[in-house]
Amino acid sequence: MARVLLKIPRTVRKGESFDIRILIAHPMESGQRRDEGGQVIPRFIINRFSCLYNGELVFEADLFPAIAANPFFEFSAVAVNSGRIVMRWVDDAGVGQTETADIVVT
């Protein structure tokens, strides 16, 4: 379970856009580096990230080795209804993780 730093407002007024920010702890090994013995350190990155707001996809990204360790995402959505924001990502090992946050739309 990777640690995350998550920032989503608790309440938003209906119709307003709001920012979602998440920083995910992950080595994001590019596969280009070599260790002290000269062996290539294998690629190991988060390769896909998506965010659903009440089941609707609001953001999606394919990631590639150029992205640095501990990737940071910042994107916005428009407040429609109160509900749940679900962020999900999966890495090269097939390990997935989900973070959820509830949002109240007034």
Next chain:
Amino acid sequence: MIGRAALVLLLIVAEAGAAELRSGYDDAGPQTRATQDDDTVNPGFLWVQQGAALWSQPAGAAGTSCASCHEISAMRGVAARYPAFDTALGRPMTLDQRIEQCRTERQKASPLPPEDDTRLALSAYVGLQSRGMTVRPRTDGPMRPFLEAGRTLYMTRQGQLNLSCSNCHDGLAGQRLGGALIPQGHANGYPLYRLEWQGMGSVYRRIRNCLTGIRAEIYPPDAPELTALELYLAARATGLKVETPAVRP
């Protein structure tokens, strides 16, 4: 004889020249500063979070956690006055050494290498409690000989490139090495997240990098030279604020 007089003169000039203290924060670019300023964006907070969780977790054979003996609120001001003198040992200790000593001697936990995530996380969490406070280690009385030893190390040329810390960080601070701006080299934000490392590191890691850069022999992690040097660095940074966990390029 002349060499000694020249050294004294250099000390006076170096100390007089360092009148305006600049933290590494002041030398970093606006995006780096913005990353440090926001706790929800500062990657160092991944380690702070881990440290906060570890604080209440029992570790070692004694079955105690840090919280068993220490209120976290009591840690306020601690990082700002370290390295501190340990009466039992008769010498200064760094905060990192103190935490490790607690872990191994009081919690009876197995020792960890200096760059282990657990040690960095605990140092970051404790360091955070002093964020914004003025760096001010004790430098008088029994600390005096260790401070002088640290100052001597800082001023002594070493390594294949025959450079002292002072040559770059006093004499050339504000100028550039390759493309990089040379900072004054204050250790007021450790442990910190370095973009170059893509991770968290201790001041020992940074000093190791410097020693590698001047092609000098690297002190082992528990060397007394490092404690003396850290004491001198903290004394030299007196007046700056603790920035743990800082973000640096």
